[in-house]
Amino acid sequence: MLFDPRPKERRGEMFDREVELEAILRGMEEYPITLIIGIRRVGKSSLLKAALNEYPGIGLYLDARRLYAAGSGSISAPVMADELRRILLGRGRFGFLRGMSVEKVNLGGIQIKPRDMGFMDVLEIIHWIGERTGHKVILAFDEAQYLRFYGSRGGKDLLAGIAHAYDSMPNLSFVFTGSEVGLLHDFLGLDDYSSPLYGRIYEEVEVRPFPRELSEEFLRVGFSEVGLNVPQDDIKRAVDELDGIPGWLVEFGFNYWKKGDPKKALETTIAKARNMIREELLELERRSPRYALILRAVSIGLHRWSKIKDYVEAKSGPITNARLGSLIRNLEKMGWIKKENGEYLIVDPVVEKVLRE
Ligand code: ADP
Ligand code: MG
Numbered sequence: 001m002l003f004d005p006r007p008k009e010r011r012g013e014m015f016d017r018e019v020e021l022e023a024i025l026r027g028m029e030e031y032p033i034t035l036i037i038g039i040r041r042v043g044k045s046s047l048l049k050a051a052l053n054e055y056p057g058i059g060l061y062l063d064a065r066r067l068y069a070a071g072s073g074s075i076s077a078p079v080m081a082d083e084l085r086r087i088l089l090g091r092g093r094f095g096f097l098r099g100m101s102v103e104k105v106n107l108g109g110i111q112i113k114p115r116d117m118g119f120m121d122v123l124e125i126i127h128w129i130g131e132r133t134g135h136k137v138i139l140a141f142d143e144a145q146y147l148r149f150y151g152s153r154g155g156k157d158l159l160a161g162i163a164h165a166y167d168s169m170p171n172l173s174f175v176f177t178g179s180e181v182g183l184l185h186d187f188l189g190l191d192d193y194s195s196p197l198y199g200r201i202y203e204e205v206e207v208r209p210f211p212r213e214l215s216e217e218f219l220r221v222g223f224s225e226v227g228l229n230v231p232q233d234d235i236k237r238a239v240d241e242l243d244g245i246p247g248w249l250v251e252f253g254f255n256y257w258k259k260g261d262p263k264k265a266l267e268t269t270i271a272k273a274r275n276m277i278r279e280e281l282l283e284l285e286r287r288s289p290r291y292a293l294i295l296r297a298v299s300i301g302l303h304r305w306s307k308i309k310d311y312v313e314a315k316s317g318p319i320t321n322a323r324l325g326s327l328i329r330n331l332e333k334m335g336w337i338k339k340e341n342g343e344y345l346i347v348d349p350v351v352e353k354v355l356r357e
Helices: 018-030 044-054 064-070 077-089 119-133 144-149 156-168 181-188 212-225 232-242 246-259 262-287 289-299 305-316 321-333 349-356
Strands: 033-037 059-063 105-107 110-112 137-142 172-178 203-206 337-340 343-346
Touching (some): 018 033, 018 044, 018 203, 044 059, 044 172, 059 077, 064 144, 119 156, 137 144, 156 172, 232 262, 246 262, 289 337, 289 343, 289 349
Parallel strands (some): 033 203
Antiparallel strands (some): 337 343
């Protein structure tokens, strides 16, 4: 059912996205690293889960945000190793894993105590499992930007481990998703020579909001599934407000279905989106208050560089062009703003509304 608000887990539950799904599956087979990139609620987790479900080998799913939330401001190495062990040992359906228990793991005759294993030991085991099954094992980190909180060096230790696996464990592949394009790139540092992962080859799958036509179709199909006949005008208005972001379309469809009131459904959806966006804006602001100023400038119609600069300087004092340029570029990379014909625009209409409040 399209209007089920949970992440989808199978191809059949999803609207469209055949191309993206195939690209992710190909990435899993052919590349040591695959990135799934797109803004919040666009459908990254759903695609990742659907792909893992279809992948012919073993796929392990980890939610980095959940790992982060479970700790106190960081993801510790033992927490990560624990989580991996838990997922692995929970996979009793693989016959050869039956010898493994929480107490001991039998690796080709060698007994290892899981409690003593670190992240690299667990990777070794996963690699070994890949060898045994004759298929690469996929280790997928959802919301990978939270891996920056691994250990005490901004995630560098984890990256070093992943780089090592990349170089010497051909039976292991990684998938990362991120809602903040730039942070994901910046964190993994695939293009940054100071990163342990510099220069590694990767596949990148971009997940975009649906275009207008498909968004309307999405709502029509969803409503017909639940036996509702919804006026075309209501559908058009919802797409005007929510753009083609499936998460918000689902939320709207679900609320409409339950409450039967298009106006209320749209209000509830926008209220929920607002709260989520407010939280993200606060996080952005903590990194630099100027991010928020730039976004606010753009949202109130200051689309050109010089106007944005005037606004930022009026609010928080002088800023060099280099500094402003780097902040603007980051906002572009994170998917908050885009540049069209020399003008900066807010990507997500709901974000724009929140900023104007
Ligand atoms: P992200 O991980 O990018 O934030 P999710 O995969 O969690 O996005 O998707 C947000 C919500 O939108 C999900 O709960 C799911 O119900 C819905 N959704 C996303 N993509 C689709 C799709 N292609 N078809 C149907 N529903 C979708
Ligand atoms: Mg997600």
